[in-house]
Amino acid sequence: MHETSIVNSIMKTLEQEFEEKKLNTLSAIYVKVGKLSNIEPRLLHNAFTANNYCGTKYHHVKFHVESTEIKIQCLHCDHITQITDYKFMCEKCEKPSKNLIQGEEMLIHKVEFDD
Amino acid sequence: MNIEKSTKAARGTVQCENTNINLLKANDYVAEIIRNEMKKSNTLLINITSSAGSGKTTLMQKTAEKLKDKITLAVMVGDLETERDAERIRESGIQALQIVTGGICHLEAQMIHQVLPEYKLDDIDLLFIENVGNLVCPASFDLGEDYRVTLMASTEGDDKPKKYPRMFLTSDMMLISKCDLLPYLPFSVDAVTKDALEVNHELEVMQISALKDEGIDEWCDWLLEKIKQKQNN
Numbered sequence: 329m330h331e332t333s334i335v336n337s338i339m340k341t342l343e344q345e346f347e348e349k350k351l352n353t354l355s356a357i358y359v360k361v362g363k364l365s366n367i368e369p370r371l372l373h374n375a376f377t378a379n380n381y382c383g384t385k386y387h388h389v390k391f392h393v394e395s396t397e398i399k400i401q402c403l404h405c406d407h408i409t410q411i412t413d414y415k416f417m418c419e420k421c422e423k424p425s426k427n428l429i430q431g432e433e434m435l436i437h438k439v440e441f442d443d
Numbered sequence: 444m445n446i447e448k449s450t451k452a453a454r455g456t457v458q459c460e461n462t463n464i465n466l467l468k469a470n471d472y473v474a475e476i477i478r479n480e481m482k483k484s485n486t487l488l489i490n491i492t493s494s495a496g497s498g499k500t501t502l503m504q505k506t507a508e509k510l511k512d513k514i515t516l517a518v519m520v521g522d523l524e525t526e527r528d529a530e531r532i533r534e535s536g537i538q539a540l541q542i543v544t545g546g547i548c549h550l551e552a553q554m555i556h557q558v559l560p561e562y563k564l565d566d567i568d569l570l571f572i573e574n575v576g577n578l579v580c581p582a583s584f585d586l587g588e589d590y591r592v593t594l595m596a597s598t599e600g601d602d603k604p605k606k607y608p609r610m611f612l613t614s615d616m617m618l619i620s621k622c623d624l625l626p627y628l629p630f631s632v633d634a635v636t637k638d639a640l641e642v643n644h645e646l647e648v649m650q651i652s653a654l655k656d657e658g659i660d661e662w663c664d665w666l667l668e669k670i671k672q673k674q675n676n
């Protein structure tokens with residue numbers, strides 16, 4: 329739903345983190361979005377592509393979206409459970425848990441530049 | 444922000460690995476500022492979310508009627524367009540300002556921060572944010588609230604918690620609203636409660652009907668208790 333504003337936020341963030349000269353050589357962006365982040369990877373990808381049609385200087389930049397599974401770590405037995413049916417419970421000792429260790433993130437985790 | 448820049452990449456490229464820049468960094472930063480301001484003024488901040496039309500504004504009106512002689516409360520209400528909801532709430536005799544998002548389907552911390560100067564926070568015990576009616580995007584945006592309360596109307600069907608898990612996972616309270624209609628609907632309070640607790644076992648659940656004034660006293664007691672806790676801290 330808010331994929332376009334996410335793409336804008338990615339570009340704004342990069343513009344804050346890197347100098348313009350450097351950004352002119354930007355070649356790839358890698359983002360990670362958790363299954364709980366309410367971001368649909370395909371739509372994010374489309375939003376990025378749509379953005380580039382508008383003729384920005386990033387039209388050749390490759391955009392990779394990785395979707396990560398939801399995982400909790402049990403506070404009682406430390407066991408890590410991958411959540412598939414939105415039942416937030418340890419599969420080993422069956423105690424409920426909200427201790428998310430993965431799946432909520434929306435991260436830029438790697439960027440590449442041409443030398 | 445520390446970004447580690449490594450050059451151990453394929454030839455011809457420079458990589459920045461594991462930068463882990465949070466896309467909502469800016470929002471979370473402003474949310475923290477709001478949280479600090481609320482702490483200073485001892486104002487309880489509650490973020491009210493739901494699908495469109497689940498009864499948020501009606502609940503705000505009813506809560507205002509019940510509590511305005513006991514405490515000072517105010518509302519800010521987000522909508523895509525129109526001032527209508529704020530006008531409805533002002534008719535109940537409390538301060539209410541509209542945030543028109545102009546098409547954005549959620550409220551962001553920055554929008555809240557911009558209107559805060561319009562409120563005399565030092566005099567306000569309880570400030571509600573009525574979020575845009577939508578169970579998806581508002582789940583991702585921290586507004587600096589103390590508690591997030593999600594309304595789930597009996598008219599909506601009882602499968603919402605697992606369809607919109609992020610919202611229920613990040614909420615503190617689920618209010619099953621429009622309970623006066625329960626006798627006429629295929630809606631199971633038990634099923635929805637079970638699903639919601641599977642997503643978030645710490646979620647509190649209450650049943651209300653703002654129209655018939657059912658459960659509203661319990662809801663108000665909950666609010667008064669939370670205000671007391673905040674002011675004694």
Ligand SMILES: Nc1nc2c(ncn2[C@@H]2O[C@H](COP(=O)(O)OP(=O)(O)OP(=O)(O)O)[C@@H](O)[C@H]2O)c(=O)[nH]1
Pocket residue numbers: 493494495496497498499500501502528575576620621622623624651652653654655
């Ligand atoms: N039967 C019944 N109807 C209610 C109740 N509460 C609200 N409604 C009706 O539901 C409709 C929507 O109520 P609102 O309070 O405007 O809902 P809202 O969540 O603020 O709506 P948006 O701001 O547009 O998302 C109105 O027609 C209300 O009269 C209730 O407890 N019982």
Ligand SMILES: [Mg+2]
Pocket residue numbers: 499500501528573
């Ligand atoms: Mg409303």
Ligand SMILES: [Zn+2]
Pocket residue numbers: 402403404405406407418419420421422423
């Ligand atoms: Zn366990």
